[in-house]
Each structure stands twice: as structure tokens, then as C-alpha cells.
Amino acid sequence: MSGLQPNARSRRIEESATLAISATAARLKSEGKDVVSLGAGEPDFPVPAPIADAGVRAIQQGNYRYTPAPGVPELRAAGAAWLQQAFGLSYAKDEVMVCAGAKAALHMALDAIVEPGDRVLILAPYWVSYPALVTMSDGVPAVVPAVPEQGFVHTPEQIAAAIAQHGAKGIVLNFPNNPSGTVPTRAQLQAIVDVCLRHGLWIVSDEIYATLLYDDATHVSPAALPGARDHTIVVNGFTKSHTLTGWRTSFLAGPRAVVDAACRIQSQVLGNPCTISQAATLAACEVPVPGEHEKRMRAFHERRAFLLDRVNRIPGMKLAPPRGAFYALIDVRDFCRERGIDDVVFCERLLARHLLAAVPGSAFAIPGFVRLSYAASMDSLRKAADRLAAFAEAK
Ligand code: PMP
Numbered sequence: 045m046s047g048l049q050p051n052a053r054s055r056r057i058e059e060s061a062t063l064a065i066s067a068t069a070a071r072l073k074s075e076g077k078d079v080v081s082l083g084a085g086e087p088d089f090p091v092p093a094p095i096a097d098a099g100v101r102a103i104q105q106g107n108y109r110y111t112p113a114p115g116v117p118e119l120r121a122a123g124a125a126w127l128q129q130a131f132g133l134s135y136a137k138d139e140v141m142v143c144a145g146a147k148a149a150l151h152m153a154l155d156a157i158v159e160p161g162d163r164v165l166i167l168a169p170y171w172v173s174y175p176a177l178v179t180m181s182d183g184v185p186a187v188v189p190a191v192p193e194q195g196f197v198h199t200p201e202q203i204a205a206a207i208a209q210h211g212a213k214g215i216v217l218n219f220p221n222n223p224s225g226t227v228p229t230r231a232q233l234q235a236i237v238d239v240c241l242r243h244g245l246w247i248v249s250d251e252i253y254a255t256l257l258y259d260d261a262t263h264v265s266p267a268a269l270p271g272a273r274d275h276t277i278v279v280n281g282f283t284k285s286h287t288l289t290g291w292r293t294s295f296l297a298g299p300r301a302v303v304d305a306a307c308r309i310q311s312q313v314l315g316n317p318c319t320i321s322q323a324a325t326l327a328a329c330e331v332p333v334p335g336e337h338e339k340r341m342r343a344f345h346e347r348r349a350f351l352l353d354r355v356n357r358i359p360g361m362k363l364a365p366p367r368g369a370f371y372a373l374i375d376v377r378d379f380c381r382e383r384g385i386d387d388v389v390f391c392e393r394l395l396a397r398h399l400l401a402a403v404p405g406s407a408f409a410i411p412g413f414v415r416l417s418y419a420a421s422m423d424s425l426r427k428a429a430d431r432l433a434a435f436a437e438a439k
């Protein structure tokens with residue numbers, strides 16, 4: 045034993061809760077247990093054929109060498125064109141960097157803007173990785189408590205109070221939200237963004253679920269709002285819409301100086317995003333697959349409707365319709381109160397006794413809630429609903 049230890053900062057970084065739960069579910073499955081895993085959100089559809097084929101072709105044609113650190117110029121340009129056409133965002137090609145998944149893009153973005161000790165607001169409920177990503181950039185995460193009674197949309201007054209309380213320099217926004225499925229109206233988003241602009245904050249906007257919407261929800265990027273472009277770094281891509289989960293690609297777009305900084309960081313850390321995946325992502329930009337998208341959205345609608353029906357029949361559990369993404373954030377506060385347990389014990393028992401993997405709300409700073417991913421087959425969801433009902437019936 046050398047007595048040497050990993051540094052203090054790394055000791056503050058916890059393993060991703062969503063990935064840890066998936067790993068536990070996978071281990072139980074490998075032991076022969078019939079586990080239904082609705083832990084991590086990963087679409088169960090295959091990558092659309094023209095996009096997967098472009099990756100295969102890249103390998104066959106020997107297109108697998110290093111690329112420029114910010115990505116191949118054609119893909120930077122295609123990313124800019126996609127952001128314009130899909131979300132009305134105007135970026136030149138050198139204001140778009142290709143990265144290795146939204147996670148890495150968030151890391152590069154935060155690394156490029158956060159000064160040591162800067163407070164960065166994170167609105168609860170938040171996706172599990174934000175606090176760790178802020179910590180890794182030497183910032184200090186400042187969590188703004190969730191407002192379930194407001195449909196999870198913070199008022200400008202609440203944001204202003206949090207900015208003042210923490211002396212915040214930046215904020216992470218994530219709409220459509222993981223885990224709540226919240227999509228604010230344009231007016232609600234504008235109000236939040238206006239406060240951030242008034243106080244000179246950076247806005248890091250994680251829009252990875254931007255095309256997965258329900259009912260009358262429309263996605264507005266903060267960068268598209270008046271005056272916000274120069275304050276905002278947009279992270280987007282095809283991870284969730286095209287099942288490019290394991291391919292690890294994404295776009296980071298923002299003011300040129302920040303993108304330049306992110307490119308320099310990427311050149312030192314990553315070298316370049318995977319060349320083969322860049323070829324596939326170029327196809328995702330250039331070959332629209334509207335039929336595929338409709339098919340996926342039909343499936344997500346059906347799954348969402350099924351869960352809304354089944355979960356809301358269980359005493360003590362409530363599920364409001366998510367407006368985006370593919371997560372059911374179930375309010376189990378009444379249930380937990382009655383049983384004298386919390387959401388963590390809820391999930392532990394659900395897995396141990398009924399072989400259903402779900403993520404406790406505490407992982408997203410929303411204790412008393414439990415998240416199920418419905419990026420899963422109807423078969424799995426039927427089993428999951430039966431198991432949840434059985435868990436509720438068992439004393
Ligand atoms: N942001 C959110 C809100 C997510 O849910 C995820 C889940 N993977 C990511 C970012 C990371 O995406 P990627 O796989 O592209 O890194």
C-alpha cells in the first residue's frame with residue numbers, strides 16, 4: 045500500500061446513479077433473474093438503417109483515421125444547418141463543435157466557462173450528472189429545489205432569489221427535462237432566460253430530448269430567445285432520437301470564443317470524436333428519416349398512455365403526463381408516507397422483491413418520486429405495471 049489517494053475532487057464525484065442501477069439490473073439478469081430494467085433511459089429501437097450503414101461504410105472505406113479535433117468540417121456545417129432548420133438557431137460552422145455524446149459536450153462547455161469556485165445553478169429535478177460535471181470543472185453546484193406544485197417550472201422570482209442567494213455565474217437548463225418531462229411554454233422559458241440575462245449568467249442548455257415531444261409541447265431553445273444567444277451554449281444531438289447512445293456523438297454550439305475554447309480543450313482531452321460515428325452522424329443530419337421518427341413517437345405515445353392509465357390506478361401513486369422525453373416521474377410521496385419508507389427504500393424493495401429496476405427521485409434531487417424509463421417494449425412495461433401494482437398490494 046503506497047498510502048496515496050485519489051484527489052479530493054474525484055472523491056466528491058459519485059458514480060452515475062442511473063448507470064449504477066442499470067449495472068445492478070444487468071448483473072441480476074446475468075444471474076438468471078427475470079429483471080425488468082426501467083432504470084437508465086436508452087431507446088430500444090435500432091439505429092435507422094441509412095445512419096448505421098454510413099458508419100459501416102466508413103469502416104469499409106477506411107474512413108477511420110484521426111479527424112480535426114472539433115470534428116470533420118462537413119459535419120460541423122451539417123450540424124449548423126440542422127440546428128437552423130430544426131430549431132431556428134443561427135450558427136456558423138466554426139461555432140459548432142462535434143463532441144463524443146451530450147455528456148462530454150456538457151463537460152467541455154462547463155470546462156470552457158466556469159472559473160474556480162463559480163456557483164452554477166442546477167434546477168431540480170435534474171439529470172444525475174450535472175452536479176458532478178460542474179464539480180469537475182472546479183465550479184460549485186447550487187441546486188434550486190424542485191417545484192412539483194408548479195408543474196416543475198420555476199418562476200423568474202425563484203430563479204432571481206437563487207442567483208442572489210448563491211451569487212451564481214451560470215445555470216444549467218434542460219428542457220425537455222429528464223426526469224420530469226417538463227417542457228415550459230415559450231413565455232415561461234423567456235421569463236427564466238430574461239432573469240439569467242439580467243444577472244449576466246452563462247446558460248448551458250442541454251436539449252438532447254428536443255425532438256421527443258407530446259401533446260401541444262414545442263421545443264424552444266433558450267439561444268433562440270432575444271438577447272440570449274451570446275450567453276448560451278447549446279448541447280444537442282441524435283443520442284435519444286436515433287439511438288446513437290453507444291456511438292457517442294453530439295453537438296456543442298455557442299459564441300465563437302467559447303466554442304474555440306471547447307475545441308482547444310477537446311484537442312487535449314479527446315483528440316477527436318470517433319471518426320466512424322461522425323460519418324453516421326453526418327448521415328443523420330443529411331438523411332431525414334421522418335417515417336422512423338413517427339414510428340418511435342407512436343410507440344412512445346402508446347407507452348406513455350399505458351403507464352398513465354396503470355400507475356394512476358395504484359393508491360398512493362400519481363403520474364402527471366410528461367410533455368417530452370421518455371420518463372415517467374411517479375409521485376410516491378403518499379405511498380411512502382403510509383409505509384414509513386423513502387424513495388430509495390422503495391426502489392430497493394421493488395428490485396429485490398419484484399425484480400423491477402427504477403431510479404429513486406433522490407438521485408435527481410426530488411425525493412418522494414420514482415423514475416421509470418418507458419424507452420422499453422410494451423411487454424416490459426406490462427410486466428413493470430403488474431409488478432408495481434403487486435408491490436403496492438403487498439403489505
Ligand atoms: N443529458 C441528459 C438530460 C440525458 O438524459 C443524457 C442521458 N444519456 C445525457 C445528457 C447524455 O447523453 P449522451 O449519451 O449523448 O452523452
Ligand code: GLU
Nearest residue numbers: 060062063083084085222
Ligand atoms: N440519460 C440516461 C438516463 O438518465 C442514460 C443514463 C446516463 O447516461 O446517465 O437514464
